[in-house]
């Protein structure tokens with residue numbers, strides 16, 4: 001008898017998809033189908049039948065023609081709960097599991113696991129791969145959700161779950177386990193984030209192949225590195241970059257300005273109980289008069305923070321303070337200033353001053369227990385600190401800080417503190433870059449000035465690559481005779497040199513370089529000081545935030561031009577402006593004089609950039625233009 005007829009397949013699709021922003025992972029589109037469809041396609045030929053374990057969107061899963069089984073336990077208790085349901089419905093001797101986010105699972109999974117189960121007389125066989133860790137040491141990696149189990153294990157699993165334990169590996173420890181080594185580690189790759197999903201979507205057939213710039217650029221209808229639009233460049237950068245996968249727990253206050261690495265889940269209802277929004281009288285809405293007045297008996301008083309056993313019957317009310325728990329029977333609060341008369345032990349209410357249900361705050365109306373209070377990717381602001389504190393949480397998981405190395409290139413540059421030789425300029429780009437990176441919350445590594453010298457450049461790029469997640473350079477990316485930077489960048493990795501249809505900031509280098517087993521993203525910004533800043537804001541900033549896993553779009557707004565602006569269609573222009581409010585309090589903007597890309601003074605005088613897109617022509621006085629205010633810009 002072939003292995004197939006003894007095995008039922010179970011696709012585990014019952015998770016919360018927490019790392020994917022709580023989307024239903026299995027149903028995410030991937031290479032023309034969904035993730036679960038890819039898994040089904042690979043699993044079905046290996047087994048007698050397949051069932052899907054899912055806890056939401058059941059009709060969509062049913063559309064694949066398989067039985068869909070919800071967890072018996074309820075409440076997203078993890079893969080063991082799915083396994084329990086799968087074993088309960090398993091009509092064959094063996095059950096094979098695979099997660100819904102592993103579209104590359106091996107075609108011989110069932111066969112090889114079954115072989116080991118038999119030969120080792122084990123209860124369960126589990127896939128293992130050998131993978132080198134960061135020090136190059138090979139480690140055994142167990143993949144507990146790729147398992148083949150005897151259906152007879154159900155009573156043991158029921159008993160294990162009844163203890164409250166939920167970890168797969170914990171349960172396996174109580175069983176006879178056969179480990180089966182598979183050589184192709186990439187086949188067990190599971191997709192945890194939308195970023196990975198997107199990366200693999202474009203990555204060609206082999207998931208282990210790194211994404212190349214050429215592969216990303218091939219998605220554009222036309223790719224001309226000599227005439228790139230701002231939008232295309234932003235798109236390529238966004239598609240090429242993937243977020244770093246590393247987080248840390250920090251004390252709440254230290255989370256300010258950091259990026260949340262996980263959803264903050266509310267452990268409690270906020271507020272924890274129905275309460276009053278006003279100082280006044282809690283009453284039954286049904287007692288409110290349709291006309292004339294009603295006088296209610298005051299049976300007691302409730303203060304905020306003190307539990308109450310008071311309960312109102314018809315004709316009764318309770319004196320209550322803001323935040324006080326609503327007494328049983330009450331659903332409405334009369335603010336005391338709306339009472340027609342307040343007597344000794346009674347209050348009189350006129351018709352029409354109040355509707356039933358007014359001034360009551362519901363338990364959980366701010367946040368419901370188990371709900372997402374703040375989604376991962378949010379940059380933590382003061383209000384978020386307060387919200388997290390209101391949940392009683394003292395720590396949160398944040399993305400580890402991004403390490404960004406930067407240096408300036410050019411023989412003509414001198415550092416602050418050095419004498420200024422003839423023909424030289426002081427290096428200002430390292431200071432603007434320091435400021436912008438610091439504002440983004442990066443750990444910065446200032447590598448100083450690097451001369452136009454191949455050896456020095458190579459050493460600097462390699463050192464940056466080995467010590468940082470990203471490297472930002474300025475200068476040397478145009479095609480001037482002394483621009484050694486380009487040649488060296490290209491030698492160390494996959495780097496594109498673009499001429500963009502924009503002003504300032506026309507040349508830009510972008511890519512990924514490698515050195516001694518490490519890699520880093522590279523942004524080669526143009527040397528002219530204003531061009532450096534503009535390129536940073538419109539390309540590097542979003543890319544760095546994306547690496548940090550942050551969700552922080554540019555805060556653009558619209559303002560009226562106080563004077564006409566000359567603008568040539570066909571390129572984007574970023575002009576320095578001063579944003580203010582007109583006599584009616586509406587935003588207005590004027591330019592700050594000379595706009596040459598070496599003129600930092602007008603950048604310093606500006607408080608915004610006027611963003612004029614490719615297709616825009618001359619701007620007339622009073623026209624609305626897009627503006628990027630510097631204040632509040634991360």
Ligand SMILES: Nc1nc2c(c(=O)[nH]1)N[C@H]1C(S)=C(S)[C@@H](COP(=O)(O)OP(=O)(O)OC[C@H]3O[C@@H](n4cnc5c(N)ncnc54)[C@H](O)[C@@H]3O)O[C@H]1N2
Nearest residue numbers: 408410426427428429430475476477478506526527528531
């Ligand atoms: N024939 C062409 N020449 C240039 C083009 C072009 O398309 N064809 N593009 C121009 C544009 S636009 C820009 S922007 C610059 C960019 O050139 P590089 O990135 O190669 O930068 P450098 O040549 O090294 O420097 C340009 C300029 O900026 C000054 N600079 C450089 N670094 C700093 C610094 N850290 N602090 C202060 N000032 C700096 C440098 O002294 C030069 O004056 O190329 C145009 N040329």
Ligand code: MOO
Nearest residue numbers: 504505506531597
């Ligand atoms: O890109 Mo350049 O910024 O115009 O000087």
Ligand SMILES: [Mg+2]
Nearest residue numbers: 476478480483
């Ligand atoms: Mg140059």
